[in-house]
Each structure stands twice: as structure tokens, then as C-alpha cells.
Amino acid sequence: MVELAKRYTSLQQISRAGEYAGPCPRCGGEDRFHIKDNRFYCRQCYPRGGDVIDLVQLIENVSFREACQILATDLPFFSERQSAHSSRQEKSHHADTLSPIEQTEAFFESARKTVAATNRRLFSADGGAGREYLQQRGLLETTWRTFRLGYGTTFHPLHQRNEPAIFIPWLSADDQRVEALRHRFIDPKLPKQERYSLKPGSHTVIFGLHTLRPAQHLTVVEGEFNCMALHQVGLATVSLGSQTGAQQQATLERLIELLPQYKTVTIWLDDLHQGQRLADRIIKAEPFRKEKVQVLASHSYDANDLLRKAELLAYLASHGITPHTEQL
Numbered sequence: 001m002v003e004l005a006k007r008y009t010s011l012q013q014i015s016r017a018g019e020y021a022g023p024c025p026r027c028g029g030e031d032r033f034h035i036k037d038n039r040f041y042c043r044q045c046y047p048r049g050g051d052v053i054d055l056v057q058l059i060e061n062v063s064f065r066e067a068c069q070i071l072a073t074d075l076p077f078f079s080e081r082q083s084a085h086s087s088r089q090e091k092s093h094h095a096d097t098l099s100p101i102e103q104t105e106a107f108f109e110s111a112r113k114t115v116a117a118t119n120r121r122l123f124s125a126d127g128g129a130g131r132e133y134l135q136q137r138g139l140l141e142t143t144w145r146t147f148r149l150g151y152g153t154t155f156h157p158l159h160q161r162n163e164p165a166i167f168i169p170w171l172s173a174d175d176q177r178v179e180a181l182r183h184r185f186i187d188p189k190l191p192k193q194e195r196y197s198l199k200p201g202s203h204t205v206i207f208g209l210h211t212l213r214p215a216q217h218l219t220v221v222e223g224e225f226n227c228m229a230l231h232q233v234g235l236a237t238v239s240l241g242s243q244t245g246a247q248q249q250a251t252l253e254r255l256i257e258l259l260p261q262y263k264t265v266t267i268w269l270d271d272l273h274q275g276q277r278l279a280d281r282i283i284k285a286e287p288f289r290k291e292k293v294q295v296l297a298s299h300s301y302d303a304n305d306l307l308r309k310a311e312l313l314a315y316l317a318s319h320g321i322t323p324h325t326e327q328l
Contacts, residue, residue, distance in 0.1 A: 001038045004052050004071075007248075008059050009033060025059050027193035028242075045193050061157050062200040107201035111169065111178035114199070118150025118167040127151045130166055133186045137225055138307040143232045146211060147171075147224075154183045157197055163187060168224050170202070175210040179203050182224065182241075206254050207239040217321065218262040220255065220278070222269050226303040233312055234323030236262070252278075256285045265293050266321060272297035294319065 005011060008025035017036075024033035027045040034041045041049040046058060056067035122130045122144065130151025134144055150167035163185050170180035180202030185195050198204070208227045212218075215236035221227055227239035238258070240251055259265065265282065269275040275295045283293055296319060298305075306312040316323065 001035050001040060001052055001055070004055060005033075005035055005040060008055075011035070060200065061198045066200055104201065108177055111181050111199060111202075114181060115148055115150055115167065115169045115178055118152040119148055120150075122149060122151040129164055129186065133166060136308075137229075137304060138232075139225075139228055140232060143228050146231070147208075147228055154197070156185060156194075158194055165197075168207075170204055170207045171210040173209040173212070179205065180207075184225075204241050205248075205251050206258075207241060208237055212236055212238070212258070212261075215262065217264045217266065218258065219266045219268060219321070221303060223302070223304070226268070229304040229307040229312060230323075232307065233316070235316075235321070252281055256282065259285065263292065266296060266319070267293065268296040268298065268303065270298045270302065 002011065002020055005020070005022075005025075009022050011020040011022040011033075013019070014021045020035040021031045022033050023029055023031070024042045024045060027042065029044065032043040034043075039049045039051060040055050041047060046054075050058070052071060053064065053067045056062065056070050057064060060067065060070065062070070121127050130149075134149065148169050148171065150169075152165065152167060153162040154165050154167070155161070156163045164187070165183040165185045168182045168184060169178045170182070171177065172179055181199035182202070182204075183197045183199070185197070207224050208231065211231055213236060217236065219230055219235050219237045221230065221237060221239050222242055224239050224241070227237045230237040238255070240255075259282065267275045267279045267282075269278070272295065275297060279293045279295045301309070301311075303312060306315050313323070
């Protein structure tokens with residue numbers, strides 16, 4: 001259970017009896033996620049607890065059968081990791097992560113068709129609620145098209161029914177493949193932990209790769225809407241999806257591959273401590289030096305909030321960040 005959970009979040013041992021705690025990979029927090037006696041619990045979103053299959057179902061948003069297939073694929077890795085772990089103590093609080101689950105052509109084709117269909121619906125007579133939601137987020141039609149957003153209904157895993165949502169594809173750098181598909185449910189009454197779901201089989205590494213153009217500066221944020229807001233005002237921006245995403249090894253490695261294209265980087269996460277941790281990991285990777293990486297924290301307002309308030313450009317300017325207006 002510990003080895004599996006470290007795929008999704010960072011954990012620290014908090015008792016000699018082998019209990020671990022850390023941020024919940026589904027609803028966040030700092031220490032509400034616990035593992036004890038080979039079961040996991042979250043005080044907020046999963047207090048009844050579960051086993052390894054329950055955890056995969058919860059985080060990957062997949063069926064029981066699909067969760068078993070995922071675990072079967074990774075069994076050789078777990079065996080190797082457990083053997084190595086038993087012979088040494090953990091030297092770092094940073095979570096190790098597994099190799100990405102191999103995606104199938106069936107997933108890519110299904111995701112492609114879904115993105116095309118929901119994008120058409122967004123711009124159709126049936127897409128009014130989706131367009132209104134995106135306009136309220138301060139996003140322009142050109143941004144919807146750039147990120148190939150869609151609108152439709154999809155199954156809400158907690159509510160057990162179909163609900164209206166914005167479909168957000170995570171596209172490959174060459175813009176030829178949908179690597180992940182997130183759904184942002186638009187009911188304004190939903191609590192934060194119930195607003196998103198992920199298409200089974202998705203692989204979320206970095207969002208916004210297909211929009212990157214030559215630039216001096218790269219901004220790294222959490223949510224997709226923050227990425228879209230900063231792109232809209234002319235910044236080269238990518239999203240890690242969440243603080244949990246910022247801890248994944250695959251995400252870090254892909255991000256480091258991008259760095260040589262830029263002279264400076266800004267890390268703008270909700271939590272300043274998490275942002276600094278990511279910055280420290282980036283600084284260790286050549287050719288970046290400490291003075292080339294700036295860390296911001298969202299505090300009360302993130303990038304999309306500031307866009308809606310018409311304060312984003314002023315905020316960026318106050319931190320010495322000048323958008324490349326030729327991208328507008």
C-alpha cells in the first residue's frame with residue numbers, strides 16, 4: 001500500500017508502528033491521508049478507508065476490473081521496489097513514482113472522438129451553459145479553441161449520475177494526441193473536492209505543451225485554468241495539474257527537458273512551500289541557477305482569479321514578468 005500510494009503523493013512515517021501520512025492525492029490538504037495496517041484513509045473524502053484496489057479506483061477513476069489490470073501491470077515493479085526498500089531506509093521525503101501505465105490505442109481513439117464531439121457541442125446551440133461558464137472564468141473564445149475545450153455531460157463518480165462538465169484535454173507537444181482528459185463539473189454548488197474527474201486511462205504529466213512557443217520565460221502553475229489564463233495574456237505557461245502532480249517523477253523529468261529553451265522560470269503554485277520544493281529540484285538540474293527561478297504563491301487569488309478581476313497583468317508586472325504580447 002505504501003509503495004502504491006507513493007505513486008500519487010508524498011508520505012512520511014509518523015509512528016514506529018508503520019503509520020504514514022501526507023496530502024490526500026484526491027482532495028489535497030497536508031496530512032489528512034493516512035496509511036495504517038495496509039489500508040488507506042482520508043479524513044475528508046474517504047473516511048471509511050480502503051485497500052489497494054479501492055485506492056486505484058478512487059484516484060484513477062476506473063472500474064474494479066480496470067484497477068486490477070493496472071495493479072497487475074505494475075506487480076513486477078512493486079516486488080522489485082519492496083525488495084530494495086527492505087534493505088535500506090528511505091533517504092528522502094520526495095515520493096518515488098512508478099513508470100507511467102502504458103496507454104492503449106483504444107484510449108487515444110476514444111479520447112480523440114470525445115474531444116472532437118464535445119468541442120463541437122461547446123460551439124453549438126446546446127453549448128450555451130458551457131460557453132457561459134468559460135466566459136465567467138474570463139476565458140476568450142480563441143483560448144477555448146487553442147486548448148480544444150469541450151462541453152457535455154459525463155458520469156460523476158461520487159454522485160453516480162451524469163452531470164454537465166467542461167472537457168479539458170491534455171494534448172501532446174505535437175498536438176496530435178490526447179494523453180489525458182479531465183472533466184470540470186460546472187455546478188456552482190459543488191465543493192472543491194467534487195469538481196473534477198479524469199477519464200479512465202488518462203496519463204497526466206504536463207498540460208499545455210502544445211501551446212509553447214519560443215520565449216524568454218516559462219511559468220509553471222497548478223490548475224489548467226491558471227495555465228489558460230496566463231497563455232491568454234501572452235505567457236509561455238504549462239500546468240502540472242495539482243501539487244500532487246508537482247511531486248511526480250515523470251512530470252519533473254518532462255519539465256526539466258523543457259528548461260533549456262528558457263532563460264528564467266516562475267513557479268506559481270497555491271502553496272509557497274510546495275513551490276519552493278519544486279524550485280529546489282529544478283535548480284539541481286543544469287543549466288538552471290538559483291537566481292533564474294522565481295517562486296510565487298497564490299495566497300487569496302490565483303492566475304485565473306486575477307484574470308477575472310482584470311488584475312492579472314498588473315500582478316505579473318509587480319513581479320517583473322512581462323507577457324510576450326506577440327502571442328496574443
